[in-house]
Amino acid sequence: MKAIFHVLFISLLAYATAHADWVVVQKSTTDGQTSESTLQIKGDQTRMDQGKEMSVIANSTAGTSVMLMHAQKVMMKMDAESVKKLMARAGAALGGNQPAAAPTATGQKEKVxxxxxxxxxxxxxxxxxxxxxxxxxPNFKDLNTAQDNLMNAMGNPAAALMPKASDFAGMAVKSELQIMGKTVTSELVSAKQDPVDEAVFTIPTDYQEMKVPGL
Known part of the structure; x- marks a missing residue:
């Protein structure tokens, strides 16, 4: 359950929706292990591919998500109510509904x-x-606002414990976090308003469904 929650937690942090089609590529390093994720956005549909191992397909309007684990050819589906229950339990484990801490400008500038x-x-x-x-x-407000709206709608406990995207007057193109005992460094590789094929949001028919533990 702990490993599944960690994947869901990181995935939900990455979710975003916007009016235009977007393809966002990000490189992350967690405790020395580097991976690349690709986020494809079309309307209220979002697909995040974490390397070749795992994908998450979500619909922000319906509040549903499907996690695909490609090596095992299994999937886990969650509706809006199940997601909120899981996140509520996670939120309690993280310390409950605490006020969000706002980021602070240092006055320092650097080119990335x-x-x-x-x-x-x-x-x-x-x-x-x-x-x-x-x-x-370009258009950072669309991405930031949509990300905050989706996190709040899905009951993500991190929405109250992490800085909101809209707390920043711009796009976070790089971050270094010390979170829950993990060191996570992320950097934006690219973000383009490119057409996204509707087919990427299709759930494979040959994957076996597995229930999310604890739900």
């Missing part, structure tokens, strides 16, 4: 790739963080 960034720090119930924020990132 092509973006001029302002550096923010954060200390909260889950840990500490450092964020590089690009204020000139």
């Amino acid at each position: 790739g092509e973006y001029d960034c302002e550096i923010y720090t954060w200390t909260g119930a889950l840990g500490t963080g450092k964020f590089w924020i690009a204020k000139d990132f």
